[in-house]
Amino acid sequence: xxxxxxIGSINMDTTLRLTKMPKPGETLHTxxxxxxxxxxxxxxAVAAKRSGTNTAFIGAVGDDNEGATLLDLLAxxxxxxxxxxxxxxxxxxxxxxMVDNAGENSILIHAGANNAFHEAEVQQQKALIENSxxxxxxxxxxxxxxxxxxxxxxxxxxxxxxxxxxALETIPTELLAQTDVIIPNGTETEIIxxxxxxxxxxxxxxxxxxxxxxxxxxxxxxxxxxxxxxTATQHGIVPAFKVKAVDTTAAGDTFIGALSSQLNxxxxxxxxxxxxxxxxxxxxxxxxxxxxxxxxxxDLTFE
Ligand code: ADP
Numbered sequence: 001x002x003x004x005x006x007i008g009s010i011n012m013d014t015t016l017r018l019t020k021m022p023k024p025g026e027t028l029h030t031x032x033x034x035x036x037x038x039x040x041x042x043x044x045a046v047a048a049k050r051s052g053t054n055t056a057f058i059g060a061v062g063d064d065n066e067g068a069t070l071l072d073l074l075a076x077x078x079x080x081x082x083x084x085x086x087x088x089x090x091x092x093x094x095x096x097x098m099v100d101n102a103g104e105n106s107i108l109i110h111a112g113a114n115n116a117f118h119e120a121e122v123q124q125q126k127a128l129i130e131n132s133x134x135x136x137x138x139x140x141x142x143x144x145x146x147x148x149x150x151x152x153x154x155x156x157x158x159x160x161x162x163x164x165x166x167a168l169e170t171i172p173t174e175l176l177a178q179t180d181v182i183i184p185n186g187t188e189t190e191i192i193x194x195x196x197x198x199x200x201x202x203x204x205x206x207x208x209x210x211x212x213x214x215x216x217x218x219x220x221x222x223x224x225x226x227x228x229x230x231t232a233t234q235h236g237i238v239p240a241f242k243v244k245a246v247d248t249t250a251a252g253d254t255f256i257g258a259l260s261s262q263l264n265x266x267x268x269x270x271x272x273x274x275x276x277x278x279x280x281x282x283x284x285x286x287x288x289x290x291x292x293x294x295x296x297x298x299d300l301t302f303e
Contacts, residue, residue, distance in 0.1 A: 008041020009140035038290035047257025056080035060117035167191035241282035
């Protein structure tokens with residue numbers, strides 16, 4: 001069984017359901033509101049753990065009620081939370097997620113504590129990283145902490161997975177040099193490479209551009225179309241499962257966490273692990289919220 005460490009964001013999500021998105025200056029009523037655990041980092045950790053992986057988390061919350069609730073939620077998942085710092089006089093990260101009737105979402109984020117943990121806190125978690133097969137990061141928390149964690153992982157011979165979300169136009173070259181696998185969605189791919197991915201030719205072009213940044217394994221998620229992968233020795237599209245999506249929040253996070261639970265550290269089963277990621281995320285998009293929608297391995301029906 002893989003051991004996975006995720007470094008990244010933990011947020012308290014407030015999900016608001018609406019018939020349509022508000023225009024500037026418009027006031028609308030919502031049809032539902034609920035709070036749940038979220039943040040790309042925490043979602044990916046929950047997805048990995050619910051697929052049966054030993055999972056640890058490195059991140060931070062504030063010293064408020066939301067922080068205490070989120071720590072409790074992750075502990076109940078049996079995720080190792082010893083790497084999570086509680087930072088005084090700082091708010092826990094929060095996200096306001098609006099979901100319309102078409103299943104589209106718009107999200108506002110207050111990063112809070114997610115941007116208040118740095119290299120010093122990461123250095124204290126060296127053992128967690130060294131005891132993992134994979135280290136996963138995103139761009140919803142402080143970059144210097146992520147870079148320090150990737151440096152520790154590579155020194156220990158571990159594999160690193162970067163989900164470049166939300167996308168940065170310029171990613172530090174030092175971080176890319178230490179990235180084994182990059183997993184952007186179509187929009188993030190375009191922001192990073194300048195190439196709009198519309199067909200197989202543009203996917204190959206974008207993958208080549210990402211390889212030129214020094215990354216060996218490229219996986220581009222394509223929403224309801226599935227995921228494209230490209231390495232020096234293999235490439236292809238693994239189609240998505242056909243389902244009715246009601247809320248795509250955390251689709252990518254579920255894909256990444258679930259994939260990391262199945263992927264052999266030598267990448268020998270890459271298409272199979274992607275298929276498992278597609279299956280887990282196809283379940284996540286059929287219900288509302290981030291962490292509430294992430295399936296357990298036992299919920300998945302394999303054909
Ligand atoms: P993100 O959530 O980061 O924008 P994507 O939209 O590309 O990422 O979705 C990630 C994965 O979730 C896809 O590769 C696919 O497996 C699954 N997925 C997303 N939307 C759907 C959908 N409408 N139907 C089935 N699977 C989906």
